[in-house]
Amino acid sequence: MTKPPPLSTGDTLARFGLIGVPVVVLAAAMAYVHGWLDPGRLTPERIVDTLQASGGAHPGYRRNHAKGVCVSGWFESSGQLAQYSKAEVFAPGRTPVVGRFALPGGNPYAPDSSVPIRSFALRFTQADGQQWRTGMNSMPVFPVGTTEAFFASLQASRPDPATGKPNPAAQQAFFASHPETAPFLAWVKTAKPSASFATERYDGLNAFYLVAADGKRQAVRWDVEPVGVTPAATAGEGADFLEHDLEQRLVAGPLRWALKMTFAAPGDPVDDASKQWPQDRQAIVAGTVVLDHAVSQMDGPCRDINYDPTLLPQGIEVSGDPLLPARSAAYADSYLRRTGEVETLNTAQERRP
Amino acid sequence: MSTPPRHFAPAARWLHWSMAVGLLAMLFIGAGMAASVSERHEWLLQLHKPLGIALLALAVIRVAIRLSTRQPPLPADLPGPQALAAKASHLLLYGLMLSLPLLGWAMLSAAGDPVSLGAGVQLPPLIAPDAKTFAVLRTAHGYLAYLLFLTVLVHLAAALYHGLIRRDGVLRSMARAR
Numbered sequence: 001m002t003k004p005p006p007l008s009t010g011d012t013l014a015r016f017g018l019i020g021v022p023v024v025v026l027a028a029a030m031a032y033v034h035g036w037l038d039p040g041r042l043t044p045e046r047i048v049d050t051l052q053a054s055g056g057a058h059p060g061y062r063r064n065h066a067k068g069v070c071v072s073g074w075f076e077s078s079g080q081l082a083q084y085s086k087a088e089v090f091a092p093g094r095t096p097v098v099g100r101f102a103l104p105g106g107n108p109y110a111p112d113s114s115v116p117i118r119s120f121a122l123r124f125t126q127a128d129g130q131q132w133r134t135g136m137n138s139m140p141v142f143p144v145g146t147t148e149a150f151f152a153s154l155q156a157s158r159p160d161p162a163t164g165k166p167n168p169a170a171q172q173a174f175f176a177s178h179p180e181t182a183p184f185l186a187w188v189k190t191a192k193p194s195a196s197f198a199t200e201r202y203d204g205l206n207a208f209y210l211v212a213a214d215g216k217r218q219a220v221r222w223d224v225e226p227v228g229v230t231p232a233a234t235a236g237e238g239a240d241f242l243e244h245d246l247e248q249r250l251v252a253g254p255l256r257w258a259l260k261m262t263f264a265a266p267g268d269p270v271d272d273a274s275k276q277w278p279q280d281r282q283a284i285v286a287g288t289v290v291l292d293h294a295v296s297q298m299d300g301p302c303r304d305i306n307y308d309p310t311l312l313p314q315g316i317e318v319s320g321d322p323l324l325p326a327r328s329a330a331y332a333d334s335y336l337r338r339t340g341e342v343e344t345l346n347t348a349q350e351r352r353p
Numbered sequence: 354m355s356t357p358p359r360h361f362a363p364a365a366r367w368l369h370w371s372m373a374v375g376l377l378a379m380l381f382i383g384a385g386m387a388a389s390v391s392e393r394h395e396w397l398l399q400l401h402k403p404l405g406i407a408l409l410a411l412a413v414i415r416v417a418i419r420l421s422t423r424q425p426p427l428p429a430d431l432p433g434p435q436a437l438a439a440k441a442s443h444l445l446l447y448g449l450m451l452s453l454p455l456l457g458w459a460m461l462s463a464a465g466d467p468v469s470l471g472a473g474v475q476l477p478p479l480i481a482p483d484a485k486t487f488a489v490l491r492t493a494h495g496y497l498a499y500l501l502f503l504t505v506l507v508h509l510a511a512a513l514y515h516g517l518i519r520r521d522g523v524l525r526s527m528a529r530a531r
Contacts, residue, residue, distance in 0.1 A: 004520040012518065019513040023506050026377075030502060033381050035388040043388050129475055131467050147390050304484040305465060310395060314473045318395060326390040328398075335464070340488035 042151055044333035047326070050154045051334070054166075055106015060345035063334040065119055065135075067110050068102030069197075069243045070300025073254060073291035075124055081261055081286040084218055085210035087315030088126040090286055095124045097289065100302035101197040101246065104137070111239035116191035118242070120202040120224065121307035122289065130313035133305070135327070136202035136224065138194070142273035143184040147326040152178070180274040195232035196245045198255050201225045206309060206327075207270040207319040210261070219264035219319060221277065224257035224289055246294050254292040258285045271320040298345060306335040360526045362422040368415045369527055373505075375408050376450070380502045387495070402457070403470040409454035416447060428521040439511070442504060449501040453494065455479070460490035 007015065031037050051063045058066055079092035089095045099122045103115055117138055124132040144150050156174035160167045175181050194200055203223040210218045235241050249255060262283045269275045297303050310318050310328040318324045361369070379401070386397035427436050461468045462478035463486040469475045480486065516524030 007518070015517040019510055019517060022513075023510050026506060026509075030381065030384060033384045033388065041388065042390055044390055045388075047390065129467055130469070130473075304482060304487075311466065320392070322392065325392050325394040329386075329390045329394045336488060336491050339464075339484040340492070342484045342488070 042147060044329040047147075047151060047154065047330045048333045048337065050151065050158065051106055051330075054154065054158050058106065058108050059341035060338055060343075061106075061108045062102075062338060063106055065102040065104055065121075066106050066108040068100045068119075068297050068302070069246060070295045070297050070302035071099045071101060071246070071291045072293045072295075072301060073097055073099070073289065075259065075287055075289050077287035078285060079287075080284050081210070084212050084216075084261075084284070085315040086213040087132065087210075087313040088128055088130065089124050089132055089313060090315070095126055097125075097291075098123045098301045098305060099289075099291065100297065100305070100307065101242070103242075109239070112242045113193045113235065113239075116188065116193045118194060118197055118200050118202075120197070120200070121302070121305075123302075123305055123307065124313075126313055131311055132313050132316060133307050133309060133311040134204055134222070135307045135309050136204045136222075138200040138202050139184065139191070139205075140187055140203055141183045141276045142205045142323070143181045144178060145180055145272035145274035145321075145323070147322050149178055149180070150323065150326065180272075183276060184274070193235070195235035195241065196229075196249070197242050198229050198246065198249050199226055199231050202257075204309075205273045206321045206324050207264065207273075208312070209270075209317040209319055211315050211317055217317070219268065219270040220261045221264075222259060222261050222286075224259050227256040227258050227288065229255065243294070250292065250294055254290050256291075257289040259287055259289055260285050271322065273321055273323055304339065304342075306331050308332065358423050358425050359522065360425060360529065362418065365415070365418050365422060366527055368411060368418065372408065372411050372415065372450070375404065375411070376501070376505065379404055379408060380498060380505075383498055399471055402468070403474075405454040405457050406470060406476070408450065409458075412447070412450040412454075416451070419447075425522075425526040428519070428523065431521070442508060442511070445504050446501070446508065449497055449504065453497055453501060456490055456494040456497065460487055460494055463487035463490055 028037070035041050035043055048063050055063060055066060062068075073096075075089060075095045075097050077090050077092055077095065079090070081090040082092070084090075099120060102119045102121070103110055103112065104117050104119060105115060119135060119137045121135040122133070126132075144153060153174055156170045157166045158170075159165055175185060201223060204221055207219050207221050210220050212218075232245060236244055238244075246255075260283050262277065262281050264270055264277060265281060268277045268281070295301065308328050308331050310324050312318065360366070382397045382401050382404070386394050386401060389397070427439060431439075458468055458476065459479040462480045463483050465482035467475055468478065512524050512527070515521055516528075
């Protein structure tokens with residue numbers, strides 16, 4: 001090969017400049033996508049940082065719904081929903097479940113009476129290996145409908161450094177500027193911390209689509225409603241009465257919830273969890289969730305499960321509800337943090353106040 | 354012994370350029386989904402998994418082609434350190450192309466998540482679920498992806514340096530057939 005003619009100094013500099021152009025453009029594009037050039041963007045990290053600031057540092061635990069207990073059992077499908085969803089879980093028969101009852105909030109030692117809301121997460125594992133994960137709460141409606149509003153609510157309920165408690169003025173200002181919270185506020189005013197996980201109704205809150213074998217899609221929301229349960233007379237002693245109550249009830253026999261699918265009518269909002277659907281909507285009981293075991297979350301089967309509500313089998317799909325991808329992204333961030341700290345859980349247990 | 358080729362084999366060149374597009378897209382998709390809470394997070398994630406497995410398959414084919422064809426040699430007058438950097442960076446590129454999708458697959462397995470590529474296609478888990486292992490693999494997946502991005506930038510700059518400053522035929526060996 002013949003040697004190319006030498007370049008002048010100016011020409012060499014110009015060519016180095018030319019080499020720099022695509023390199024700098026690509027690097028800048030990556031920095032933007034990563035978020036470095038876009039500090040105002042709402043990222044999973046910012047959401048989980050804010051949750052962590054409210055809940056305190058509890059390495060190894062979920063950054064929200066930190067206090068909980070593992071349960072297991074199965075879902076007994078009635079087959080009633082099979083014509084609306086091709087998911088194997090809705091064909092007649094049993095699907096094993098691993099679940100988790102929990103309290104909202106980032107403190108794993110919070111007294112059970114501190115919040116009127118309980119939560120119930122479930123993972124259904126189909127025989128074909130596909131899974132359905134859902135996280136439900138014992139309230140009929142979510143306070144807000146967008147991720148931005150949810151983040152604003154987290155910021156408003158951050159503890160004031162001076163008092164260590166949320167600033168009531170900030171919370172009032174938040175609710176005043178978010179009128180969509182009215183149905184939730186009306187509910188929470190009368191809500192009392194229940195004495196048992198077993199007596200609660202848990203609502204999926206977000207809308208999803210069922211997809212039938214013929215491709216037909218139907219917007220739904222689901223909830224589970226307790227079946228044949230005796231109400232607890234009064235809350236037990238101490239801070240952890242919910243777990244004790246659960247264990248006692250399971251000694252007497254399995255606990256049951258009817259899994260109810262409510263169908264949206266045309267025009268019902270499917271992308272806003274702060275808006276309830278009218279009570280008269282068609283509903284189908286897809287089957288019964290049966291729980292027969294409870295284990296501590298320190299070594300139970302639910303500990304290492306990320307109950308990401310967008311993890312769905314074929315036959316269920318996410319709706320346009322913006323809270324669903326936000327939950328998925330934030331749960332993933334929380335999951336990475338706590339799995340990296342899993343070894344600290346044993347010492348945390350010893351330190352427990 | 355016949356004269357060494359001055360260009361890469363056609364299949365190698367085709368794979369190089371299609372994977373260049375795929376890998377860059379993949380790196381941006383990965384960074385974007387990890388920094389997003391909107392519906393973008395969902396659809397980028399749905400793209401990331403099947404594209405990652407496709408790139409793994411292409412990388413395996415590419416290594417096979419690399420090992421079974423003759424490469425044009427580096428210019429004889431290339432300074433030793435540059436020749437070494439060229440060889441080391443290519444080894445790094447191949448290593449990352451193969452390991453990143455495997456790390457992604459393994460980390461989902463460690464989380465106990467189904468490795469679904471969409472349309473009901475599901476891969477078997479590579480390893481048993483384990484929280485600690487997940488955290489290590491997930492962290493490595495992120496850092497090594499940025500290492501791949503930096504290596505690609507260096508590779509791009511070096512290729513243009515060969516093409517615009519040294520003008521020694523190295524860029525042409527991948528860009529053109531003749």
